[in-house]
Amino acid sequence: MSIYKNIFLLFLLSLGIFTFSQEKKKFPNVENVLLNIKPDSKLDFWVLVHNHYGKGKEIKVSGTKKDYVPQFSGFNLRPGEDSFFYIVYSSGGKISYITELKDLKSFIGKIDNVDEAALSAVLEGYMIDEQFVDVAANYYEDKTNYYLDLGKITSTECPYQKKHFTLTVNKSSGIITNVKENGTYTEVYTKKCTNNPRLQKKQPEETPKETTPKKTPKKRK
Incomplete structure (x- = not known):
């Protein structure tokens, strides 16, 4: 029984380490990211x-x-x-x-840290969205990759729209090896948007037409 107990404890320990490694950290702001550039x-x-x-x-x-x-x-x-x-x-x-x-x-030059990995993604059209840190400005990492949650402006027309993605960046090569789309996280309609649901008025319902024929007045003799 002691062997099984030890195996179980080892499993819990490894699960705890894995869970800890998956803990996401936030990018404080874009200035902080730029401050951590290490030129080659x-x-x-x-x-x-x-x-x-x-x-x-x-x-x-x-x-x-x-x-x-x-x-x-x-x-x-x-x-x-x-x-x-x-x-x-x-x-x-x-x-x-x-x-x-x-x-x-x-x-x-070469990607040396997670901040440079995030900047390399920004060069590909993604963004570190300080207004929505929980969905589009955070990351976690393991021995092989950085996993970045970043945003992207997908429409500047009506409505203005952003989607968030999880990007896998290989630490050795600095290449984005996988992109997972997580959906739309903000959608803004302006007053100029003709397709704004709040501005679209309901068409007035047509009144039913009279079906009974009108009586013609009798001619006087």
Whole structure:
């Protein structure tokens, strides 16, 4: 009986470890994700700047910073918000700027952590949705993969719509190996949407027509 008891305890222990490994963690915000970039190239310095409503703020400085020219455009990780990010970096004494999202790929290089895995998914059209963290801004991992729950804008027409997905990203290759769609999690109708159910008025019911013939008045003699 002791053998069976030990096997049962081992099973419970392994189940507990598996359950613990599946515990999801949340991405705090997009700034935090960008802060955890680890460039593969050897750089003199790099600076991450957040411009919010026209005011630029350095939120990370790595290395010995040199003078650079402030940028007035950049990549936006929060659709609908008047803000953007850009990166300034120097390699071999030459200063360069990243103001477009697509240029992040070469800057990041090899995927070193879950934050870079999330950014690689953002480059594929997904989003870290800070407004809906529980469904579209969290992750868990095992020895082989990162499992990211992220959002995606699937319609900018009426209605504005977002869906959420679970993406499997291989840790060794950094490649998205599987995408599972989990359905729509937000759907917004605006006043301009002609197909807004709340704006569609019911057609008035037609009154039934009279079926009895009217009496013709008698002619007087």
